[in-house]
Amino acid sequence: xxxxxxxxxxxxPALSAGAAPSTADLLRSEQAYEQVKSDIVACVLRPGxxxxxxxxxxxxxxxxxxxxxxxxxLMQEGLVRSEPRRGYVITPLTLRDxxxxxxxxxxxEPEVFRVAASGLTERGLEDVRQAAxxxxxxxxxxxxxxxxxxxxxxxxxxxxxxxxSRLAQLLGQILDQSERVLHLGFRSRDLTQLIIGQQKxxxxxxxxxxxxxxxxxxxxxxxxxxxxxxxxxxAGAKLQETNLQDFA
Numbered sequence: 001x002x003x004x005x006x007x008x009x010x011x012x013p014a015l016s017a018g019a020a021p022s023t024a025d026l027l028r029s030e031q032a033y034e035q036v037k038s039d040i041v042a043c044v045l046r047p048g049x050x051x052x053x054x055x056x057x058x059x060x061x062x063x064x065x066x067x068x069x070x071x072x073x074l075m076q077e078g079l080v081r082s083e084p085r086r087g088y089v090i091t092p093l094t095l096r097d098x099x100x101x102x103x104x105x106x107x108x109e110p111e112v113f114r115v116a117a118s119g120l121t122e123r124g125l126e127d128v129r130q131a132a133x134x135x136x137x138x139x140x141x142x143x144x145x146x147x148x149x150x151x152x153x154x155x156x157x158x159x160x161x162x163x164x165s166r167l168a169q170l171l172g173q174i175l176d177q178s179e180r181v182l183h184l185g186f187r188s189r190d191l192t193q194l195i196i197g198q199q200k201x202x203x204x205x206x207x208x209x210x211x212x213x214x215x216x217x218x219x220x221x222x223x224x225x226x227x228x229x230x231x232x233x234x235a236g237a238k239l240q241e242t243n244l245q246d247f248a
Contacts, residue, residue: 041179191229
């Protein structure tokens with residue numbers, strides 16, 4: 001095939017339908033994904049809330065193609081679902097969902113921490129301590145949104161020491177699910193001191209290089225947090241299958 005003569009007078013060739021997205025398109029999609037996800041996790045977008053593509057576009061000032069790319073990722077993560085003739089629904093939460101989320105976390109988090117603790121270095125430990133110090137900053141403690149985001153960052157700082165990005169990513173996904181539940185729990189009960197205490201226990205266990213102890217501790221902490229959150233939510237729910245969108 002003869003190459004085209006690209007002169008100043010030549011028309012600019014159009015992108016084909018299958019052309020790869022530009023860097024700017026990818027950046028916009030990532031920003032849209034992070035914005036919507038952040039609002040879902042913080043329950044700004046409430047469990048059970050229905051949104052159309054137009055509503056999402058107007059709210060976040062993003063284009064339809066960008067919206068769809070972001071929503072596809074959120075559906076894959078179980079935070080959004082598509083319903084015919086309704087649009088998109090923020091995945092509802094039931095008390096059963098809450099129990100299952102923390103049960104899964106109690107399986108994943110201890111194993112991730114076991115791998116991380118097995119090769120823990122002093123530098124890695126200092127990174128975890130630094131993440132814990134950020135949790136205690138006055139500006140963080142003034143907002144449970146900032147506090148829970150900082151707690152997630154603390155746990156991922158430890159997870160990343162595993163050297164296994166897939167394990168850290170897996171933990172990040174279940175932490176997103178549990179953080180959404182914790183935002184609802186905070187509306188009935190202040191869990192700040194419980195979570196801070198759990199962080200301190202984890203750091204002490206890491207400092208002692210007690211790998212088996214870290215695994216046992218992480219599992220018991222998840223189950224203790226599950227108990228506290230369920231008790232807080234049950235205070236306003238009558239049935240095990242009650243949709244928790246009413247808490248948001």
